[in-house]
Amino acid sequence: MRVSNDIINCKSCIYRFMLFNELSDSEYEAVNSARTEYIVKRGDVIRQEGQPIHSFLYLRKGLVKLYKTDKNGKDQILSINKPGDFINLLSIFSNSTYKYSIAALEETLVCNVELSALLAVIRENSDFALKILNRISKISDEIIENRFELNQKQIKGRVAHILLFLAEKIYRKDTFRMPITRREIGELISMTTENTIRTISEFKKDGIISFDAKTITIHDYNRLKNITKTG
Amino acid sequence: MRVSNDIINCKSCIYRFMLFNELSDSEYEAVNSARTEYIVKRGDVIRQEGQPIHSFLYLRKGLVKLYKTDKNGKDQILSINKPGDFINLLSIFSNSTYKYSIAALEETLVCNVELSALLAVIRENSDFALKILNRISKISDEIIENRFELNQKQIKGRVAHILLFLAEKIYRKDTFRMPITRREIGELISMTTENTIRTISEFKKDGIISFDAKTITIHDYNRLKNITKTG
DNA sequence: CGCGGCTTTGATGTTCATCAAGTAAAGTGG
DNA sequence: CCACTTTACTTGATGAACATCAAAGCCGCG
Numbered sequence: 001m002r003v004s005n006d007i008i009n010c011k012s013c014i015y016r017f018m019l020f021n022e023l024s025d026s027e028y029e030a031v032n033s034a035r036t037e038y039i040v041k042r043g044d045v046i047r048q049e050g051q052p053i054h055s056f057l058y059l060r061k062g063l064v065k066l067y068k069t070d071k072n073g074k075d076q077i078l079s080i081n082k083p084g085d086f087i088n089l090l091s092i093f094s095n096s097t098y099k100y101s102i103a104a105l106e107e108t109l110v111c112n113v114e115l116s117a118l119l120a121v122i123r124e125n126s127d128f129a130l131k132i133l134n135r136i137s138k139i140s141d142e143i144i145e146n147r148f149e150l151n152q153k154q155i156k157g158r159v160a161h162i163l164l165f166l167a168e169k170i171y172r173k174d175t176f177r178m179p180i181t182r183r184e185i186g187e188l189i190s191m192t193t194e195n196t197i198r199t200i201s202e203f204k205k206d207g208i209i210s211f212d213a214k215t216i217t218i219h220d221y222n223r224l225k226n227i228t229k230t231g
Numbered sequence: 232m233r234v235s236n237d238i239i240n241c242k243s244c245i246y247r248f249m250l251f252n253e254l255s256d257s258e259y260e261a262v263n264s265a266r267t268e269y270i271v272k273r274g275d276v277i278r279q280e281g282q283p284i285h286s287f288l289y290l291r292k293g294l295v296k297l298y299k300t301d302k303n304g305k306d307q308i309l310s311i312n313k314p315g316d317f318i319n320l321l322s323i324f325s326n327s328t329y330k331y332s333i334a335a336l337e338e339t340l341v342c343n344v345e346l347s348a349l350l351a352v353i354r355e356n357s358d359f360a361l362k363i364l365n366r367i368s369k370i371s372d373e374i375i376e377n378r379f380e381l382n383q384k385q386i387k388g389r390v391a392h393i394l395l396f397l398a399e400k401i402y403r404k405d406t407f408r409m410p411i412t413r414r415e416i417g418e419l420i421s422m423t424t425e426n427t428i429r430t431i432s433e434f435k436k437d438g439i440i441s442f443d444a445k446t447i448t449i450h451d452y453n454r455l456k457n458i459t460k461t462g
Numbered sequence: 463c464g465c466g467g468c469t470t471t472g473a474t475g476t477t478c479a480t481c482a483a484g485t486a487a488a489g490t491g492g
Numbered sequence: 493c494c495a496c497t498t499t500a501c502t503t504g505a506t507g508a509a510c511a512t513c514a515a516a517g518c519c520g521c522g
Binding site for chain 2 (some may be wrong): 496499500501503
């Protein structure tokens with residue numbers, strides 16, 4: 001973990017408006033001085049399940065996965081998160097240790113605010129407290145909603161769902177470098193690696209997508225959307 | 232819905248300490264005067280997915296299920312909740328409408344506090360705000376953790392998990408009146424009614440449990456626990 | 463250049479959904 | 493309170509969806 005080259009303060013952070021907009025100058029300063037920033041590279045584990053929670057984290061750049069490891073040693077990915085998603089709000093106020101792990105899928109710039117400083121601001125600024133409530137609520141809503149959706153689909157629908165998620169929500173492009181392995185897609189949709197691959201290959205054979213190496217292109221959005229709908 | 236016969240104020244409520252302990256007398260009064268109470272009977276829908284959220288709800292007595300209906304009209308039960316679980320904290324601060332429905336599994340005494348009154352107290356009492364943060368966090372943690380656990384198990388482990396949940400967490404007894412139908416167990420563990428029944432029958436045949444009509448008795452905790460562990 | 467992880471395809475078997483059909487229990491209206 | 497209807501429960505048979513096991517090619521990396 002190395003320190004970011006372009007440290008900025010919270011006031012000029014592009015994600016400021018998403019959370020810290022209500023803060024007074026002195027509150028900004030309190031958060032900013034309790035803040036460190038560092039870059040992690042693809043594959044690095046940012047937080048490990050079971051570690052004590054000492055800080056509030058968010059991303060300024062990059063992409064991460066939230067995941068839990070089951071008793072057989074298999075990972076289950078809860079969500080993939082980008083800047084603005086406030087990755088560790090989940091359980092930050094209900095547990096003293098992480099209930100899941102966080103790892104980087106790309107080079108990621110993490111902003112780390114000491115929890116005590118955040119708590120102090122929550123205590124004195126009720127608008128900020130409500131904003132945090134809103135954010136916490138949103139992130140868990142999304143995970144629960146996503147699980148609900150996946151549960152209704154079988155494997156083709158699930159894979160299509162993930163491909164559309166990456167294209168539309170993460171990259172906003174038809175063509176992108178796949179940030180996760182086939183195995184990770186499987187961990188995200190609760191299917192085996194083999195069957196995930198088979199499904200992706202079938203989509204390729206059908207001309208819905210194409211890929212070489214790590215770059216994937218979606219050719220037929222409508223068909224993909226239809227597959228997610230019909231299950 | 233009829234009004235409870237034994238309306239009490241929040242100060243003397245046995246669940247007070249779980250949430251409202253930090254409130255000053257005037258804050259209690261604000262909450263209490265924005266509060267109504269009513270009894271719903273088994274099967275009644277307390278809130279329907281899509282309805283606007285106007286109030287904070289909690290249970291003083293009874294048992295409810297939180298569930299979502301999928302596009303095929305099938306229900307998926309997210310959780311079963313008892314008094315003290317603060318059933319609608321989920322999404323109360325992130326959405327203007329319910330993202331799930333709430334229905335009573337037993338005769339249930341619901342306490343209803345206008346959201347505006349709760350928000351006012353949150354704004355002026357930061358300890359209370361933090362307590363709400365903690366509760367919100369907990370309820371979503373539990374749902375996510377539960378889904379994670381279920382996902383690792385196959386049907387026997389899932390059914391065993393639910394039976395143990397009811398015996399240990401809800402009733403704290405070996406013998407209890409089953410609050411949910413076989414179909415609802417299926418909706419809770421994402422399995423069909425038929426296979427849920429088959430599994431329960433098998434447990435009966437194996438002497439792990441017994442039941443007649445709606446009353447169920449768990450005879451062999453160890454075996455049941457072992458089944459949840461091995462999947 | 464060889465080792466380990468990722469990807470791929472095939473063959474086989476298990477788990478579970480679906481369909482069908484019948485019994486039991488619980489509401490409902492006369 | 494009884495006939496009627498609906499909902500819950502149950503068992504069996506069949507097939508679909510998916511996991512598992514096996515084997516081989518590929519790629520990046522030390």
